[in-house]
Amino acid sequence: MKKILIKNAYILFGKELQIVQNGSILINEHGMIEDVSISKRSPEKRGNTITNSVYKDNKIDIIDAEGFILLPGLINSHVHIGDSIGKDISANSDLNQRIHPQFGIKKTILERTPRSQLMQMIRNAALSMLHKGITTFVDFREGGLEGINLLQNAIEGLPIKKIILGRIDFNINDKDAKTTTRFPKNGKDFESKSKTLGNPNVIEENDIINQGSKIIENCDGFGISGANENTNEMLRLYNKIITKYKQKQIEWKSHKKDPVVAIHAAEAETAVMESIKNYKKTEIERTVNTLNPDIYIHVTNPTNSDLQLLYQKKKKIVICPRANGVLGTGFVPIRKMLEYNFELGIGTDNVMLNSPDLFREMDFLIKSQRAVEKDASFLDAKEILKMATVNGGKIFNLNIGSIEKGYRADLVFIDKYDLDLYPIHDPHMSIVHRCTERQLKAVMINGNFVLEKTAIR
Numbered sequence: 001m002k003k004i005l006i007k008n009a010y011i012l013f014g015k016e017l018q019i020v021q022n023g024s025i026l027i028n029e030h031g032m033i034e035d036v037s038i039s040k041r042s043p044e045k046r047g048n049t050i051t052n053s054v055y056k057d058n059k060i061d062i063i064d065a066e067g068f069i070l071l072p073g074l075i076n077s078h079v080h081i082g083d084s085i086g087k088d089i090s091a092n093s094d095l096n097q098r099i100h101p102q103f104g105i106k107k108t109i110l111e112r113t114p115r116s117q118l119m120q121m122i123r124n125a126a127l128s129m130l131h132k133g134i135t136t137f138v139d140f141r142e143g144g145l146e147g148i149n150l151l152q153n154a155i156e157g158l159p160i161k162k163i164i165l166g167r168i169d170f171n172i173n174d175k176d177a178k179t180t181t182r183f184p185k186n187g188k189d190f191e192s193k194s195k196t197l198g199n200p201n202v203i204e205e206n207d208i209i210n211q212g213s214k215i216i217e218n219c220d221g222f223g224i225s226g227a228n229e230n231t232n233e234m235l236r237l238y239n240k241i242i243t244k245y246k247q248k249q250i251e252w253k254s255h256k257k258d259p260v261v262a263i264h265a266a267e268a269e270t271a272v273m274e275s276i277k278n279y280k281k282t283e284i285e286r287t288v289n290t291l292n293p294d295i296y297i298h299v300t301n302p303t304n305s306d307l308q309l310l311y312q313k314k315k316k317i318v319i320c321p322r323a324n325g326v327l328g329t330g331f332v333p334i335r336k337m338l339e340y341n342f343e344l345g346i347g348t349d350n351v352m353l354n355s356p357d358l359f360r361e362m363d364f365l366i367k368s369q370r371a372v373e374k375d376a377s378f379l380d381a382k383e384i385l386k387m388a389t390v391n392g393g394k395i396f397n398l399n400i401g402s403i404e405k406g407y408r409a410d411l412v413f414i415d416k417y418d419l420d421l422y423p424i425h426d427p428h429m430s431i432v433h434r435c436t437e438r439q440l441k442a443v444m445i446n447g448n449f450v451l452e453k454t455a456i457r
C-alpha cells in the first residue's frame with residue numbers, strides 16, 4: 001500500500017487522548033502510524049516533520065479529514081460472539097439459567113442450531129462490531145478446538161482483528177468439582193481418546209495437556225468460564241499447559257506472542273458465596289495462585305481483600321457494565337477500582353445478552369455510576385473512553401488503541417458536524433454519551449479503509 005497523510009484532522013492523540021484541533025497523521029506502507037503532528041500549524045508549513053518526509057516521497061495518498069474527529073479504533077475487550085444466535089432468549093432469567101456452561105439455556109441453543117446458522121450469526125456480530133467502530137475484539141470461545149475453527153471460518157475475510165481465547169471443552173458438576181481429583185469425560189474432544197483408556201469415565205492428565213496445547217497453538221490463550229466449574233487440579237493444569245507452552249516457545253526461539261489467560265470472576269454475588277462455601281475462599285483468592293490468570297473479567301462483586309489481592313498481583317480487570325445490568329448482578333465498584341489505579345478494559349460480553357456496542361456501553365457506564373454514586377463529577381468521560389481504546393491495547397499488550405507513532409493505524413472517523421454532536425464543547429464527553437453508530441462515517445484498520453459511509457477521500 002501507499003503511504004497516507006491524513007491532514008486537517010481533529011485527533012484524540014496518544015495515551016491521554018489529548019485533543020488536537022488540527023493535526024496530521026502519517027501512515028507508512030505497513031499500516032503503522034509513522035508520525036503524528038500535533039501542531040496547530042498547517043502541515044504544509046516548513047519545519048513540520050511530517051511535511052518534510054512527505055515531500056521527500058511523492059508516492060503518497062493525502063486525505064483531508066476536515067469535519068471529522070479521529071479516535072483510535074475501539075477495542076471490545078470481552079465478548080462471546082458464538083452465542084449471537086440466542087439474542088434475548090429467556091431475557092428475564094438469571095445468569096446461570098441463561099449462560100451457565102453446563103445447564104444454561106445457551107448450551108441447548110448452541111447444540112440444536114445447525115453449524116451454518118451459527119456461523120452466519122457469528123459473522124453478522126463481527127460485521128456489526130465493525131460498523132460500530134470496533135476494530136479489535138477479544139472473544140471467549142467455547143467448544144474446544146472445534147469452536148475456535150468455527151469462529152475463524154465464520155469471520156474469514158473480514159478485516160476486524162480478533163483475539164480468541166479458547167478453553168478445553170469439558171466441565172464437571174459444581175458438586176464434583178470439590179471432591180474429584182480426576183477428570184470426568186463429558187466433552188466431545190475426549191470421546192475417541194478415552195476409549196483407549198481403562199476407565200471410560202475419566203481422562204488422563206496427559207490427554208488434557210495435549211488437548212490444551214493444541215488449543216493454545218490455534219488461538220491466543222485461554223478464556224475460562226469460572227472457578228466454580230473447575231477443580232483446583234484443573235485450574236493448575238491450565239497453568240501447567242501455559243507454562244509448558246511458553247518454555248517451548250523460548251526453546252524454539254519463536255516470535256509468537258505469549259498466550260493470554262483470562263477468567264470470569266466475582267460476576268454474581270451467589271458465585272462468590274458458593275466459592276466461599278465450597279472452598280473457604282472467594283473465586284479470586286482461589287484462582288490467583290492455581291490458575292494465575294493475567295486478566296479477570298467482571299469483578300462486579302469483589303471483597304475488599306479480592307481487590308487488594310488483584311492489585312498486589314498486578315492483575316488486569318475487564319468490566320462489562322451492561323451485561324451486569326441485564327443480568328441484575330450489580331454495579332462494578334469503579335470508585336474503589338480507580339483508587340487502586342486499575343486501568344480497566346471494557347467489554348460487551350455475550351451477544352445473546354447484549355448488543356456488541358461500545359458506544360452504548362460507555363454511555364451506560366458514565367450515567368449509572370454517577371447515579372449510584374450520587375456524584376455528577378464522578379468518572380471522567382476521558383477515563384471511560386480510555387477503557388474502550390488505550391487500556392485495551394495495554395491489557396493485551398498490543399500496539400493498538402492509541403493514535404501515536406509506532407501504533408497500528410486503526411482509526412474511527414466521527415462526523416463532528418452531526419446534528420447530535422455539533423457544536424462540540426467537550427469531545428470526550430460528547431463521544432461517550434452522545435455518539436452512536438450514525439455519527440461514525442468511516443473505519444480504518446492497518447491504514448486501509450474497511451468501512452466508508454461517506455467519501456472521505
Ligand SMILES: [Zn+2]
Nearest residue numbers: 140264349350
Ligand atoms: Zn463473559
